[in-house]
Amino acid sequence: MLDNIKIFVRESWLLVTAALLCGLLLAATNAALGPRIEMNKTLKLTSLAAGLLPEAKSFAPLPEAIEVKGLDGKPESAVVFKATADDKTVGWAFKAVGSGFADKIDLVVGADASFSKLTGYDVVSSSETPGFGDQIKYAYYRGQFTGVPAEKFTLVGVGAANPADIDSTIVAISGATISSAAVVQAMNHYLPQLKEQLQQKGLIPNGSNP
Amino acid sequence: MAATLDGQTGLYKDAVANGLWREMPVFGMLLGTCPTLAVTAAVKPALTMGLCVIFVLVCSNIMVSLMRKGLRPHVRILLFTLTIAAFVTVADLFLRAYQPAMSEALGPYVPLIIVNCVIIWRAEARASNSGLMLSIVDGLAMGAGFTIALCALAVIREILGTGRLFEIQVMPTAFPTWAAMGMPVGAFLTYGFVLGFINFMKRKRA
Numbered sequence: 001m002l003d004n005i006k007i008f009v010r011e012s013w014l015l016v017t018a019a020l021l022c023g024l025l026l027a028a029t030n031a032a033l034g035p036r037i038e039m040n041k042t043l044k045l046t047s048l049a050a051g052l053l054p055e056a057k058s059f060a061p062l063p064e065a066i067e068v069k070g071l072d073g074k075p076e077s078a079v080v081f082k083a084t085a086d087d088k089t090v091g092w093a094f095k096a097v098g099s100g101f102a103d104k105i106d107l108v109v110g111a112d113a114s115f116s117k118l119t120g121y122d123v124v125s126s127s128e129t130p131g132f133g134d135q136i137k138y139a140y141y142r143g144q145f146t147g148v149p150a151e152k153f154t155l156v157g158v159g160a161a162n163p164a165d166i167d168s169t170i171v172a173i174s175g176a177t178i179s180s181a182a183v184v185q186a187m188n189h190y191l192p193q194l195k196e197q198l199q200q201k202g203l204i205p206n207g208s209n210p
Numbered sequence: 211m212a213a214t215l216d217g218q219t220g221l222y223k224d225a226v227a228n229g230l231w232r233e234m235p236v237f238g239m240l241l242g243t244c245p246t247l248a249v250t251a252a253v254k255p256a257l258t259m260g261l262c263v264i265f266v267l268v269c270s271n272i273m274v275s276l277m278r279k280g281l282r283p284h285v286r287i288l289l290f291t292l293t294i295a296a297f298v299t300v301a302d303l304f305l306r307a308y309q310p311a312m313s314e315a316l317g318p319y320v321p322l323i324i325v326n327c328v329i330i331w332r333a334e335a336r337a338s339n340s341g342l343m344l345s346i347v348d349g350l351a352m353g354a355g356f357t358i359a360l361c362a363l364a365v366i367r368e369i370l371g372t373g374r375l376f377e378i379q380v381m382p383t384a385f386p387t388w389a390a391m392g393m394p395v396g397a398f399l400t401y402g403f404v405l406g407f408i409n410f411m412k413r414k415r416a
Contacts, residue, residue, distance in 0.1 A: 014277055014280040015288060018289055022295075022296035033307040037306045040306065127317070
């Protein structure tokens, strides 16, 4: 037994030491650069949100955290910004995450001041296949979420509905059903939770839940 | 003593000549072709990728050279990969922090430096059996050779594809841009023509 341990230590001490050193290096780098990377993400999110809510002059994160259930069922803090212009709330922007074909898809979604209609969405980051899944960034697909009621969406195949109709039926992208479904999944997962939480906190008027 | 110094100088000169010409990764050994084809549509991403590769090459060569006396054959590749992955992650985090737009433009190709065979080739062929200084010079020379090759292809593709260089208009506005140069077909064509030209020149000199 002791001999085996000696052999193990002799053969692997360098690997274990190198792994520890590399781990320390990565932890230190992450600690040093993490806040800046997060700041960059927030800047990108708010600049994309500005495109969804053009009348907004500033975006402020909510003072108190909003707890929602993540896609994996675990609780997470939602990223929600209040869009204001001249001290008046003109809308809301929030981050939604969907499970895409290649990786998670991060979206920023805009809603009007009463959270009753969506003003659209934009893609913060995605690794979807160029030419197929990344069409979720294109106006053709994104336009289906502009001006629609903030309620549960249904995904249908090409030809099953008219994508120009402003309703809760979303026509999938041909050849990219998983990416299309990921966007709908993100909306359906986060919208009802956020609407309920914002209503409970008195930030938006009470109405029918989606 | 003088002979030893001459020998050492010769080794360094060889390392530089190998990296920049004789064993130039992209044009001499045809290694690292994935980023070569993927990020050379414009000079800025090509240069950024080249600088990242230089950083990872030099750092991994330093680590491997320092560990070379303790290397065991069966954990050798594991150690190289661990070291390379750590420095690639550092480079990736740095880009995401200070060059977020470029990090996004390069997409998965920065993390993919982990599997760039130029780096593991130098760790195995040079750093694992050479001293610290020689390993550093080797990493710098090979990285510089890789960067020069990427930038050379990117200059051709960016000028022909957009009429611009470093996003500055360099061709007359009447110049008809070749859209194909920004696409994968442009990458393969440019790489092929430049390789052919280099081979032609080498044969002419031989």
